[in-house]
Amino acid sequence: MARTILEPRADREVFTVPLDVRPEHIDANGHVNNVVYVGWLQDAGTAHWNARFDEETRARWSWVALRHEIDYLRA
Template sequence: MSLVYQKEIKVTEENIDQNKHVNNVQYVSWVEEIATEHWDSVKHLTEYPEDIWMLLDHHIQYKKQVYLGDIITVKTYPKNPEGIRQPRKVEFYCNGQLVVDSLTLWVLIDSKTQRVQRLKSDWLEKI
């Protein structure tokens, strides 16, 4: 598995708020979107292809503003599991500068039992 997944987003009018920059809530939406895309691209390589992630905790730091027409590079990668929690970083870059930094904690839900899965500590290495 490529632990780092990235994509580019062009900022459109729908991403902009009344202050003429990307709305903070938009970043939260993008965090969830890119995490889902990354999982969808690799889940078939794991022991958990039918299971789903649920967001537990979200920390985001806004460093610089981004404006209409800017191109954002979004990078995400999982960190080592912490018990039942799976940390994930999501970083937003514009013109090579880190503009938003996010750390989220997720749990994996068994799709059949609807219960939290305990991940093996080395599950990322096996992909």
């Protein structure tokens, strides 16, 4: 399967978090389990929050995910 590399838009700041895909993340279909993806989103959100805002701001405010959407594609 060919992989497409998506380039970030020039007008957007990019924040990246390296992922460690481990054998226990893989489901019976040989794909990363959907729950693992949501956990990665949580981890990335927390890492971005901690990197972007100072301690005082983080003490006064909080963030929440309002919505998650996963589109299931046929393999």
